Amino acid sequence: MQSYTCIVRLCDENDAAEDLFVLFKKYLTNYIDKEAYPPIQSKLGDTREFLAEYINQFKQFTLFLQSIKKMFEYLDRYYLRN
Numbered sequence: 001m002q003s004y005t006c007i008v009r010l011c012d013e014n015d016a017a018e019d020l021f022v023l024f025k026k027y028l029t030n031y032i033d034k035e036a037y038p039p040i041q042s043k044l045g046d047t048r049e050f051l052a053e054y055i056n057q058f059k060q061f062t063l064f065l066q067s068i069k070k071m072f073e074y075l076d077r078y079y080l081r082n
Contacts, residue, residue: 004070011075020075024068036061
């Protein structure tokens with residue numbers, strides 16, 4: 001809850017919604033490009049290994065997204081409203 005409160009304050013008091021939106025977008029892109037995609041790509045030859053790695057990366061990505069979901073919810077409402 002502290003991170004959500006921090007996002008609200010940054011957006012309301014410091015008008016930093018656009019900066020946060022860009023930062024989160026960069027963070028997500030970096031995570032996908034450097035953490036999730038390479039292990040999946042390395043398993044392209046074997047179908048079973050590929051699917052197992054894909055499922056593993058999907059689970060990890062889902063956990064990652066859940067951790068920042070609340071921040072994005074407020075940011076989407078605040079930033080897209082303007």
